[in-house]
Amino acid sequence: MPARDGTRGRVHMPRCAIAGVEATVAETARAFPRHSHDRFGVGVIVSGGHKSASGRGPVEARMNDTIMVNPGEVHDGSPLDERGRAWHMLYFEPSMLVSAAAELNATEAREVELTQPVAHDPLLKHLFERLFAMAVQPSARDDLACEQALVELVAHLLSAHATCRATGHARMLGTSSVATIAHAKARIDDDPAAPLTLADLADEAGISRFQLLRAFAHETGLPPHAYRMQRRVVLARQLIARGVSLADAAAAAGFADQSHMTRAFVRLLGVTPANYAAAMR
Known part of the structure; x- marks a missing residue:
């Protein structure tokens, strides 16, 4: 439906x-x-x-x-x-x-x-x-x-x-800056459910929280929190498509609860997780 x-x-x-x-x-x-x-x-x-x-x-x-x-x-x-x-x-x-x-x-x-x-x-x-x-x-x-x-x-x-x-172009920022943000982005991509903080990402990158926030948004178009929320929605969508229950998908993707996942799903995709699950059956 x-x-x-x-x-x-x-x-x-x-x-x-x-x-x-x-x-x-x-x-x-x-x-x-x-x-x-x-x-x-x-x-x-x-x-x-x-x-x-x-x-x-x-x-x-x-x-x-x-x-x-x-x-x-x-x-x-x-x-x-x-x-x-x-x-x-x-x-x-x-x-x-x-x-x-x-x-x-x-x-x-x-x-x-x-x-x-x-x-x-x-x-x-x-x-x-x-x-x-x-x-x-x-x-x-x-x-x-x-x-x-x-x-x-x-x-x-x-x-x-x-x-x-050919792949391998560094765009928009200097090569070192791109590599720094690519590492922070990869940390989120590898485990969107992880409870990372801005300080965690900044410490690993060796820059301040303000530098990380500014550079991350410049390179990806989104601040780290919004980017992680989006990756959580992607992860939840993948889990639901594989038949994982909505409650389990919400927990595995790092959402506070199923309602939190539903709000994020609708906000970004315009469809509820339940409707998405029905379409995948």
Whole structure:
């Protein structure tokens, strides 16, 4: 069942028939706070209009536009007016696009970045809608046709809306600063449930709490607490998808209780853990 937010609409995560891909169907006037996803996101605005701000600047998308987001890219999202907006979205495991880029370019593994938050590309819209329909209606799909649709979408996405480069670039900050923040970020990624403090992270990095807070937000787009909360939601989502009970998932992900997890889940994903669990069955 879809998750309803009073009169503000609904966000639904239907079962997706493609391994490594998650689907979202949304129709809502909800404004989402700054957050990021751990996957590449590609979608189409079905009705209304949407605006968001991210590291790539403020953008607006309207009906029939395609929207795209990179893993770890911090952004927010709100409707253009009180009528809200509706969209369909597919989220791809990063390895899917990186492997496809390597295959297309006949090179070693590459770093992939989707370059446009919003695009008016009728072909991309068509390829997305064809794959989305197959992904959420498995009873009506043909495996070969679905695989072809996936390959054709990814190929067009990479050729027209992405850049591919060798990994290992240090961006935005000096190399030493990037390494410092990468270590702090890895500490959170490795165990989001751990009760780390800002002082813990700063001591390990050999810098002050104020330096860490400023550098972490500069490099990731989020302060450490917000980043850890997001990683806890990701961990809880993964546990729930594997069949772990909601209460156990909340405890394992570091939430105070199941209600705490539910509030964080809805805030960042727009869907309750219970609805997400139902979609994964």
